Amino acid sequence: MFCYISRIYILVSLASLLVFFGGIYIYLGHSTPSFRVCPDNGWRMEDLTMQTGLKYAQPSTQNGRTDVNSVTNWNAPLVWEGTFDPVVIDAIYKKMDPRVAVVVFAVGKYTRFLKGFLESGEKYFLVDFRVTYYIFTDNEQDVPKIKLGKGRTISVVTIPSAKRWQEVVLGRMKWTTITIDKQIRNEADYLYMMDIDSVFHSRFGAESLSQLSAVLHRGYYKNTQRDQFPYERRPKSKAFIPYDEGDYYYTAAVWGGYLEDMYKLVKYCYTQSEEDAKNEIEAVWQEESHLNKYLLYNKPTKVLSPEYLWSDYDSIPQDIKVVRISQLVKNYAEVRPNGGQ
Ligand SMILES: CC(=O)N[C@H]1[C@@H](OP(=O)(O)OP(=O)(O)OC[C@H]2O[C@@H](n3ccc(=O)[nH]c3=O)[C@H](O)[C@@H]2O)O[C@H](CO)[C@H](O)[C@@H]1O
Ligand SMILES: [Mn+2]
Numbered sequence: 001m002f003c004y005i006s007r008i009y010i011l012v013s014l015a016s017l018l019v020f021f022g023g024i025y026i027y028l029g030h031s032t033p034s035f036r037v038c039p040d041n042g043w044r045m046e047d048l049t050m051q052t053g054l055k056y057a058q059p060s061t062q063n064g065r066t067d068v069n070s071v072t073n074w075n076a077p078l079v080w081e082g083t084f085d086p087v088v089i090d091a092i093y094k095k096m097d098p099r100v101a102v103v104v105f106a107v108g109k110y111t112r113f114l115k116g117f118l119e120s121g122e123k124y125f126l127v128d129f130r131v132t133y134y135i136f137t138d139n140e141q142d143v144p145k146i147k148l149g150k151g152r153t154i155s156v157v158t159i160p161s162a163k164r165w166q167e168v169v170l171g172r173m174k175w176t177t178i179t180i181d182k183q184i185r186n187e188a189d190y191l192y193m194m195d196i197d198s199v200f201h202s203r204f205g206a207e208s209l210s211q212l213s214a215v216l217h218r219g220y221y222k223n224t225q226r227d228q229f230p231y232e233r234r235p236k237s238k239a240f241i242p243y244d245e246g247d248y249y250y251t252a253a254v255w256g257g258y259l260e261d262m263y264k265l266v267k268y269c270y271t272q273s274e275e276d277a278k279n280e281i282e283a284v285w286q287e288e289s290h291l292n293k294y295l296l297y298n299k300p301t302k303v304l305s306p307e308y309l310w311s312d313y314d315s316i317p318q319d320i321k322v323v324r325i326s327q328l329v330k331n332y333a334e335v336r337p338n339g340g341q
Contacts, residue, residue, distance in 0.1 A: 046211070048092055056087040068319050072247070072303055077210075080305040081321040084207045090128075093206035099130045100209075101188035101259070103176050104196045106135055107168045108161060109335045111142035113196045113328065118146045118154075120200035124324070129206065132187060136175055138162075155183075165336040169252075169286045173270035180263045192256035193266065197328050198309070204324040210302035212257035212265070214295055218306035218314060220249040232289040237281045238272040239289035241296060250295055252288035253327065254309045257301075268294055 064070065070083045077083070102121070106114050118133060125131065130151040135143055138161040148154065159175050162168045176193065184191065190209055220229055226246035232239035256262065269290040276283060283289035307320055311327040332340035 047096070049095060050088065050091045051095070054087065054091050056085055059085070068305070072299070074299045076299065076301050076303060078303045078305065079207055079308075080319075081307060086203065086205060086207070089205060089207045093209060094128070096189075097130065098189040098209070099132070099187060100126055101132050101134055101184050101191040103134045103136070103172075103179075103184075103191065103193050105159075105168060105172050105175075106137045106139075106143075106196050107159070107171075108138065108337050110168075110196055111137060111139055112335075113198075114142070115144045115146065116199045116328075117194075117196050118144070118148075120325075122146065122149055122152070124200035124202055125204045126206065127203075134179065134184065136172070136179075155187075157183075162337060164338045166282060166286055168337075170273050170282075173266050173273060173287050173290075177263070177267045177270050180259070180266070185259065185263070188259050190256060191259050191262040192254065193252070193262070195253035195327065197330055198253070198325050199328060200325045202322045202324045204308065208256065208302070208304055208308060210257065210300075212261050212295075212298070212300045213255065213302040213304055214250040214291075214300040215254045215304040215308045216306050217249045217251040218310055221306050222317075222319075224249070229292075230285060231292055232283045232285070234281065234284075236279060237283050237289070238275050239283040239293045241293055246292075246296060247299075248303065250288075250292055250300075251309050252285070252291050254304075254325065255291065265291070265294055265298075 065080055065082045068078075068080055070078045070080060072078055102125075104114075104117065114135065121131075121133070127149070128151075132153045132155055134155050134157055136157045136159050137143060138159060140156050140158055143154070143156055146154070157175070157179055159171070162171060172193065180191070227243040229241075229246050229249040231241040231246060231249070233243070234240060255265075257265070269287045272290045272293075273283065273287065305320070307322055307324050309325055309327065310316065310320065310323040312329045313327070316323060
């Protein structure tokens with residue numbers, strides 16, 4: 001009898017242990033990427049909690065931006081200056097203290113852009129957050145020594161040189177996929193992909209963080225009909241989008257999200273472009289075409305206005321109240337290994 005009870009007791013104990021640890025395993029985010037937990041402090045991503053006693057302006061249901069739309073037709077925020085309060089946003093996201101990876105490529109002559117990008121990034125990009133710049137380059141010696149803020153680091157990844165710029169821009173998908181698997185997965189909660197030929201001019205903060213955030217391309221955000229978007233139109237390519245479909249045209253120069261969601265998307269762009277290469281076709285705007293295809297059928301959870309990537313080539317219209325980061329004017333023919341466009 002005693003023996004029988006103790007056997008039941010052991011079985012029940014084992015079962016409860018299983019349930020307990022199973023629960024912790026699921027809680028720690030091993031089930032779905034959107035349930036990730038910051039490993040350092042156990043804070044769940046996108047828990048919109050805030051400390052008590054914070055002082056900030058009362059939000060209004062009546063006043064806000066009226067000159068632009070600040071919500072998509074799938075009810076995701078469309079972020080413009082004036083649609084968020086940085087005090088509230090920072091309070092929410094600082095509680096989690098996420099680790100943010102920024103992946104940039106500086107291959108060939110593009111190392112000249114590193115200094116301006118990094119120095120301005122230290123002034124304006126997610127200030128007071130933990131940031132690691134992953135610099136993929138074929139020339140480690142040309143990575144400048146920049147004074148970084150607390151909790152911010154640089155990690156250099158050496159990759160081969162390239163003969164064609166198209167090879168570099170598409171290669172970003174391949175090398176990022178490989179390096180997330182090898183290294184970044186254990187070091188970051190969010191990941192951004194960015195062009196290096198840009199300079200930050202103003203706050204680019206935690207309001208940009210979400211499961212998947214994409215930026216409206218400055219050239220097509222206002223009056224362009226969907227059949228005029230520069231999507232890939234040849235059915236032979238994996239990036240093909242028919243003329244009567246499309247939401248927006250997104251830039252491939254700034255995009256970000258949860259590490260695992262970004263991994264899935266970067267890998268998608270990589271494998272789709274590999275398929276295209278097998279079929280002897282290259283999408284019209286390389287990875288940007290594949291990115292736009294993905295985001296049409298897998299909607300981003302935040303859409304960022306062109307404030308989050310403007311260009312020094314263009315004048316600034318009324319609805320762009322602040323330029324947060326801008327592409328530099330460059331001599332394409334001089335800076336690219338196989339010349340211009
Ligand atoms: C504003 C915008 O929409 N930018 C996109 C547009 O780029 P851009 O015309 O701005 O292309 P780009 O010359 O800046 O190339 C994209 C990035 O690749 C890297 N790079 C490129 C060439 C090279 O020799 N070495 C090197 O390191 C570097 O990080 C650069 O910023 O079209 C490209 C693909 O056609 C990409 O989709 C860019 O994201
Ligand atoms: Mn660029």
